[in-house]
Amino acid sequence: MAHARKTTHSRKTAAGKKTSQRRSTARKSTTRTPKRWSQRVTKESDALDLKRGVFKLTSAKKIAASLKRSAEHSERRKTGAYRSALSMLTFYINRAGKTLPRTQRERLEKAKVELKRAFGRE
Structure with a gap:
């Protein structure tokens, strides 16, 4: 009866020594997925279709x-424009956490105020 183990193969290295190598049963996906779930949310969210690099702009306005x-x-x-934005x-801001530079965090916090002003919600 055959055992349900992964097969082990030997191969010769450049020095002539044998090394064992396991055959992987998992296949790598051909589609490229974002590294972090928050990156995927930013790109594919139902909230908005964002302009590329919007959070890197130099002005809060x-x-x-x-x-x-x-x-x-x-x-x-799925909701109003102001709420989505x-x-x-x-x-x-929340997902960037502590890695967000202070100057950029301040700029984004000012952008919140500007967003309220733009939608007439001061």
Whole structure:
């Protein structure tokens, strides 16, 4: 009766010694998936279709304007434009955590205020 073990093969190395090598039963996926789930959420979320690099912009007003434009034109969002834009901005800040540089965090926090102003919710 045959055993249900992974087969082990030997191969010769450049020095002529034999090494054992196991055959892997798992196959690698051919589609490229994001490394982190938060990266996938940012790209594929039903909240918004974001402009590439929106959170890297140099001005809080530009970030807020881009988020507003994306939220208003998005066909995939499930709630109001303001709520979608603010939640995506908050999500980005929270997921970046301690790795987000202080200057960028301050810029993004100012973008929240600008977003409220842009939607007339001061």
